[in-house]
Amino acid sequence: MLLNDIISGKVVDSVYIIAEIGQNHQGCVETAKKMIWEAKKAGCHCVKFQKSDLPAKFTRSALDREYISDHAWGKTYGEHKEYLEFSKDQYLQLQAHCKELNVDFTASAMDERSLEFLADLNVPFIKIGSGDANNFPLLKKAANLNLPLVISTGMQTMQTVERIVQTMRESGKEDFALMHCVSSYPTDPEDCSLQLISVLRRRFPNVAIGYSGHELGVVIIQAAVLLGAPIVERHFTPDKIQKGSDHRCSLEPQELKALTTAITNFKLSSVPMSPQEIVQKLNGGEELEAALQHVESKTILPCELPCRNKLGKSIVAARNLNKGYRLQLADMAIKVSEPSGLTAEDYLDLVGKELAGNIGEDEPILGSSIIN
Template sequence: MIAEVGVNYDNDMEYAEELIKAAKRTGVDAVKFQTYTPSKIVSASSPKYWKDDRPDETQYQFFARSNTFYHEETKELSRLCRENDISFMSTPFDLDSVELLDSLDVPAFKIASADITNYPLLRRAARTGKPVLLSTGASTIGEIEQAVEIVESEGNEDIVILHCILAYPTPVEHSNLLMIKCLRDIFPKYEIGWSDHVIPDDSVLVPTIAAVLGASVIEKHFTTDRNRPGNDHFHSVDEALMTRLVGNIELAMSSLGEYLKKPMPIEEPARLNARRSIAAYRQISAGDKFTDDNLILLRPGSGIHPQFLEHIIGRRAKRDVMPGHLLEWDDIF
């Protein structure tokens, strides 16, 4: 489980620390930020592709005002995560950011959906030898295959492929969660995950379903207050919802069991006492024939199995049999 803080820190280091501590309390495995230089990610006039409260602002202007977490600030975030015993991650958007994050010994590199065709970035992240999480929003299968091949070409096969819809927010009906199963079929050697941009309901159902469908890594935007201004807070989960999501997934995983139908140990008492055996419906005297009229199937299942009913009908009783008696083979000749 990854709590995606991203730019939700609102340029405030104290608030970033608050987010880290809140994320730790929820039980997630990692807190993730973003590391970039605006001039290395977007041209000055590039329009935004997401909805927020500043529709006239360009991507460059957005990234410029959000870009306070670099170098010393990024190192401080890493230190705070270590101090709170939670993994620090950050998405690099340029080669220098990969270098910086590698020097901080991040456990893995998450590549944003928008950079799945940024082959130099993929190669540099792959060369670290650390796991590479590929987000696949707005991608074709061919583009995903090409990205995987590039990472593999650097000798790195520690890859997680994240299904993602690159729309902020993602309407529930556009989540396309069956793509998780599709990706599992196409890339059977790799773990598949889900990077979630859906406005959460009170049960955080969508990422829970993703886990049930086979997503082994879940990334969800995180905040302490979904009403804070900004483009990501409103579709994030807060501490209570993230705690619920972690619990949902733990419960879901414990419920899955094996891909095999067989009696479970917990079912053994029911298997014995709720199943039926062949029994006498009325008194049967020695020498009488067993018939449909004087036999019945009764619980428990500790006697002769019902599958032998037709085999017994027409045979005779060796001894007197009382009503309700579960037949034994010694009663029959």
């Protein structure tokens, strides 16, 4: 598989292109099958979905909250997500369809149960989305599987990215890639911070650094390839104006085709190119220049805060816990919580800390929940 060659550092003459179907199938397996065919026809190497086990990814109150949005498929967020989730049988159908069409099939593992589910399906690699890039228990579990990992880094600081790489190394995991990503839908050109691809390439010279983009159009992602990204991912839709949070920043079939054609025509032996060379080659205007402006280091951008608040993971109680109890690893779970709690990356630091009050199962652990 091309992805394995890229991750293992072999010289390849193609970029691995992932069409992120995600939840743009509107909960319909037949639509998903048509989209797989369109993505293959457009020249993509892989189609990707999103797999969640709802009670494992979200707390009860996060699932029960009212979802007031033009993009809601249910009254509560849980009903909305349930509507968009495929069953095992449907996953098997989609996997078989991809096999027939000779296109790689995978999904992001949005929680530990989904990771097990995907490992069981024997997908060619596992994607860890930005919402779980600081979920170190999930990352460790994924690293212990015998499957390549593609890990996105939206909504994270450079320090967290360092810790991801350290976690992989400590687990003896060699076959993983990082994706530069900004979790804002759509991402404005000036927030795309494409030069972070070069920053990450310099910092982790032995790791493939790809790009998962949420901007409009196909020029910025071409620039990412010319900066040296050997793996790229974009959301894909049959029609941008459909209902659903991701359609607007997705590519329609003709845009996807334009992207794969442009990338296929790049001479990868002259990559990476400088920002100036890229602007010249792509005939770029102000937007491309904005996307390529100098960036020092990776931070959580203000434009990412809505996504982080909605889908970032918190530390919650895995069971009912009493005041005075000292936390152990097994007492904590990492979920999307409503309201949110301490962020997932603080998980290990909480071991041994004493609780200031009772905390019910699935309730967030806050700074004020512990006695320092």
